[in-house]
Amino acid sequence: MDINTDKYKNITRNLEREMINLNPIQRGGIIPTEAKKIIYEYWDGYSVCDYCSGRLDQIETPPINEFLEDMSKFLGMDITRPTHGARESKYAVMNSICKEGDYVVLDGNAHYTSYVALERAKLNYEKTEIEEYPTFRVIPESYAEKIDLLEDSKKNIGLILLTHVDGNYGNVADVEKVGKIAKSKGYPFLLNCAYSAGRMPIDGKKLNVDFIAASGHKSMAASGPCGLLSINKKYEDEVLETSKVNVVKELQMLGCTSRGIPILSLMASFEHLIERVKKWDLEVEKTRKVVNELEPLGFNQIGEKPRNHDIIRFETPILDKIAEKDKRRGFFFYEELKKRGIGGIRRGVTKEFKMSVYGLTNVQVDYVINSMKSIINELR
Amino acid sequence: MDINTDKYKNITRNLEREMINLNPIQRGGIIPTEAKKIIYEYWDGYSVCDYCSGRLDQIETPPINEFLEDMSKFLGMDITRPTHGARESKYAVMNSICKEGDYVVLDGNAHYTSYVALERAKLNYEKTEIEEYPTFRVIPESYAEKIDLLEDSKKNIGLILLTHVDGNYGNVADVEKVGKIAKSKGYPFLLNCAYSAGRMPIDGKKLNVDFIAASGHKSMAASGPCGLLSINKKYEDEVLETSKVNVVKELQMLGCTSRGIPILSLMASFEHLIERVKKWDLEVEKTRKVVNELEPLGFNQIGEKPRNHDIIRFETPILDKIAEKDKRRGFFFYEELKKRGIGGIRRGVTKEFKMSVYGLTNVQVDYVINSMKSIINELR
Numbered sequence: 001m002d003i004n005t006d007k008y009k010n011i012t013r014n015l016e017r018e019m020i021n022l023n024p025i026q027r028g029g030i031i032p033t034e035a036k037k038i039i040y041e042y043w044d045g046y047s048v049c050d051y052c053s054g055r056l057d058q059i060e061t062p063p064i065n066e067f068l069e070d071m072s073k074f075l076g077m078d079i080t081r082p083t084h085g086a087r088e089s090k091y092a093v094m095n096s097i098c099k100e101g102d103y104v105v106l107d108g109n110a111h112y113t114s115y116v117a118l119e120r121a122k123l124n125y126e127k128t129e130i131e132e133y134p135t136f137r138v139i140p141e142s143y144a145e146k147i148d149l150l151e152d153s154k155k156n157i158g159l160i161l162l163t164h165v166d167g168n169y170g171n172v173a174d175v176e177k178v179g180k181i182a183k184s185k186g187y188p189f190l191l192n193c194a195y196s197a198g199r200m201p202i203d204g205k206k207l208n209v210d211f212i213a214a215s216g217h218k219s220m221a222a223s224g225p226c227g228l229l230s231i232n233k234k235y236e237d238e239v240l241e242t243s244k245v246n247v248v249k250e251l252q253m254l255g256c257t258s259r260g261i262p263i264l265s266l267m268a269s270f271e272h273l274i275e276r277v278k279k280w281d282l283e284v285e286k287t288r289k290v291v292n293e294l295e296p297l298g299f300n301q302i303g304e305k306p307r308n309h310d311i312i313r314f315e316t317p318i319l320d321k322i323a324e325k326d327k328r329r330g331f332f333f334y335e336e337l338k339k340r341g342i343g344g345i346r347r348g349v350t351k352e353f354k355m356s357v358y359g360l361t362n363v364q365v366d367y368v369i370n371s372m373k374s375i376i377n378e379l380r
Numbered sequence: 381m382d383i384n385t386d387k388y389k390n391i392t393r394n395l396e397r398e399m400i401n402l403n404p405i406q407r408g409g410i411i412p413t414e415a416k417k418i419i420y421e422y423w424d425g426y427s428v429c430d431y432c433s434g435r436l437d438q439i440e441t442p443p444i445n446e447f448l449e450d451m452s453k454f455l456g457m458d459i460t461r462p463t464h465g466a467r468e469s470k471y472a473v474m475n476s477i478c479k480e481g482d483y484v485v486l487d488g489n490a491h492y493t494s495y496v497a498l499e500r501a502k503l504n505y506e507k508t509e510i511e512e513y514p515t516f517r518v519i520p521e522s523y524a525e526k527i528d529l530l531e532d533s534k535k536n537i538g539l540i541l542l543t544h545v546d547g548n549y550g551n552v553a554d555v556e557k558v559g560k561i562a563k564s565k566g567y568p569f570l571l572n573c574a575y576s577a578g579r580m581p582i583d584g585k586k587l588n589v590d591f592i593a594a595s596g597h598k599s600m601a602a603s604g605p606c607g608l609l610s611i612n613k614k615y616e617d618e619v620l621e622t623s624k625v626n627v628v629k630e631l632q633m634l635g636c637t638s639r640g641i642p643i644l645s646l647m648a649s650f651e652h653l654i655e656r657v658k659k660w661d662l663e664v665e666k667t668r669k670v671v672n673e674l675e676p677l678g679f680n681q682i683g684e685k686p687r688n689h690d691i692i693r694f695e696t697p698i699l700d701k702i703a704e705k706d707k708r709r710g711f712f713f714y715e716e717l718k719k720r721g722i723g724g725i726r727r728g729v730t731k732e733f734k735m736s737v738y739g740l741t742n743v744q745v746d747y748v749i750n751s752m753k754s755i756i757n758e759l760r
Contacts, residue, residue, distance in 0.1 A: 001453055001454065001651075002453070003450045003453055003454060003654065005450075005650050005651035005654065006444050008443070008447065008647045008648055008650050008651065009414065009444060009648075009651070010417075011418055011421065011442045011443075011644070011647070011648065012421055013421040013422055013427060013432050015427075015440075016424055016427060017421075023426075023430075025426045025429065026425060026426050026427070026429075026430075028422065028425065029424055029425015029426050029427075030424045031423055031424055031425070032426065034389065035423070036423060037390075038391055039419060039423055041391065041392055041397075042393055042395040043411055043415070043416060043419055043603050043645070044396055044406065044409055044410045044603070045405075045406060045408065045409015045410065045411070045596070045598060045601070045602060045603065045604050046403075046405045046406050046409050046597050046598065046604055047393060047395075047406070047409075047604070048604065049397060049405065049406075050393065050395050050406075050723075050724075051401075060392045062393075063388070063391075065386050066387060068389060070383045070385075073381055073383055073715070074381065074383060084464050084468075084605070084637070085639070087634045087635060088464075088634060091634060095500070100480070112623070112625065112626040112629060112635060113634060113635050114625065115623055115625040115626060115633055115693030116625075116629050116630075116634050116635050117634060119623050119624065119625070119631050120475070120631040120632065120634060153725065161404040216425070217425030217426050217639065217640055218425060218426065222425060223423050223425065223640055223641050224425050224426055224427070224639045224640025224641065225422070225464070225605075225638060225639045225640045226427065226639070227639070243492070243495055243496045243499055243501070244499065245492065245495040245496075246495060246496065249496050250493060250496075251496055251499050251500040252492060252500065254467045254468060254471060254496050254497060254500060255467060255492060255496050257464070257605070258605060259465070259597065259604045259605045260603055260604025260605045260606070260642060261598055261603050261604065261641070261642075262605070262640060262641075262642075264391070265423070267387055267388045267391070268389075268391065270383075270385050270388050271385035271388065271389070274383065274385065327508070336709055341600070342621045343430075344430075354694050
């Protein structure tokens with residue numbers, strides 16, 4: 001057996017330590033000091049299970065059971081379980097409440113994981129219409145149309161799925177409208193909150209939501225992989241069905257899910273989450289400032305305007321133009337940002353890029369704005 | 381919203397820091413210093429994905445792709461994917477290669493997660509016979525009988541599953557014999573290596589194994605939750621089928637699985653694993669010493685003899701007898717061990733308990749033996 005393990009030694013990651021990271025999938029998952037401290041305590045394999053009597057979600061030491069109850073309050077739902085992430089939460093719902101071949105009606109901005117989850121559960125889908133360029137907003141009324149269409153052709157609808165905030169444009173969907181449609185038609189309604197729960201306030205009950213899929217690593221300041229599934233108690237029996245062979249174990253959870261430090265980091269970050277969600281308006285304000293300051297450079301923000309979420313997608317014809325004459329080609333932007341201690345923008349992109357300043361200080365936000373301004377002004 | 385987050389602050393875990401932990405589900409998951417160092421670098425949410433171009437298992441920085449290839453060599457298999465744990469690996473196989481209603485033929489010592497996985501995948505099962513008390517060994521020939529029985533009654537067999545080392549008795553099953561039966565009958569063969577891969581040497585090819593389910597947190601010195609699925613390339617197309625909507629994403633992985641520090645800790649521990657597996661004989665020796673020294677106290681080791689694995693299950697009539705007169709009742713043993721800095725034995729057990737000295741130094745092993753001796757001799 002010829003294995004050279006040298007390459008697994010001393011692996012370092014300087015992006016987060018030394019740079020400002022603008023990657024939207026990363027900003028909501030940066031963990032606070034409290035979470036770092038708890039990781040020291042629980043980094044060994046099955047450490048979470050020291051005092052387990054059979055079920056992860058019922059462990060009292062550390063207080064996972066109380067945490068999940070508090071999380072239900074935080075999300076305005078009845079019952080919460082840890083999962084490995086939002087995709088695993090969605091799959092658990094689909095695999096338990098839908099029958100093979102059922103249709104999932106989902107928004108035109110749905111994340112790829114909604115598709116892999118439904119394909120894995122052997123389901124079909126019907127995609128709703130979204131607005132055209134440049135807003136790409138979800139059209140709630142399209143849900144009613146697609147549902148009618150499926151019903152008319154005798155297709156069985158198993159689930160209505162809406163992406164609360166999509167990862168492409170950062171549009172915030174009108175949950176209440178879609179929730180009303182789902183409810184009036186009598187279908188279960190799942191909200192993918194991977195980019196919302198933990199960033200912005202959510203009240204599932206108020207929104208007529210039956211299931212919330214949340215992501216610890218994307219928006220809840222937790223170490224990956226980690227997520228939550230919050231459910232309306234109406235669906236408890238179906239989604240949380242237990243094994244016939246081992247009657248305490250829940251099938252969709254395969255017994256236990258997040259059996260390690262990710263769930264502990266999420267618990268330790270909970271207070272930080274509660275506080276930061278209260279300041280969501282300030283985050284949106286920072287984001288709008290970035291858009292307002294950078295558009296005059298030749299950037300063009302697509303998606304809804306003004307911004308209601310921290311994800312920003314810019315079309316950047318100006319970068320394309322500079323790349324034509326710069327000897328570094330499309331890589332100049334990445335390189336120039338790197339020089340200035342800014343990372344997280346894809347290498348080589350010139351047509352468009354995504355960014356987020358979520359959680360950065362005002363000084364950092366200004367630094368990012370000014371850095372981009374100086375790069376463009378120097379090279380244009 | 382009335383949430384008191386005080387209880388999530390300063391959660392500590394002194395079991396591992398201050399005690400010798402004898403819990404068999406914990407001993408194989410204690411991480412070495414190299415893994416602790418890498419956790420500092422990657423503890424933020426999606427940190428693993430800094431340089432991802434669409435697939436976790438193909439990430440080059442950090443070298444996840446090379447690691448998985450090396451893991452295939454280490455396990456004697458063709459292709460390896462990260463998963464969230466052995467149960468998730470088993471489910472991925474069942475959900476991809478079996479059809480609803482198929483039978484899984486599995487050993488009488490199978491872990492509960494084998495059942496929840498097959499129930500979640502809507503499969504049936506047939507359990508093979510095991511030897512009677514006190515050995516409880518898997519009887520390989522029973523596989524042939526059960527397969528014939530199912531074939532005679534026209535049942536469709538989807539998978540043969542064997543628990544390499546069971547968690548109840550720590551018996552090491554005769555993989556070669558079961559593998560030969562599976563092969564001669566033409567059925568795919570999954571080996572649950574949750575308690576073996578990472579502790580003892582395994583060569584999947586030599587054993588006629590088609591799938592290996594491994595556990596990072598149980599036996600591979602990794603932070604939980606983390607695991608591996610290693611497969612024979614013959615099953616690549618079925619198990620690693622990709623999405624029709626997003627063609628790079630694998631359905632059974634829901635796109636990406638262990639997207640966080642668990643997989644990094646497993647990578648950092650790899651050299652440690654390679655080295656410790658070479659010393660498996662010494663571990664077995666330590667285990668046999670514990671049995672030989674403690675049986676004269678009135679403990680009775682059940683499961684195969686002599687031990688071929690570090691899990692030890694003792695029947696303990698002597699503890700039962702002491703509990704009758706000790707004012708702490710069944711809790712005396714736990715309390716007395718705790719006084720001596722030893723943990724991981726279930727509180728209140730007197731009839732029997734499980735333990736492991738895997739990875740402890742010889743001095744620690746002697747300390748554990750002498751502590752138990754002194755407790756019994758003082759109180760009997």
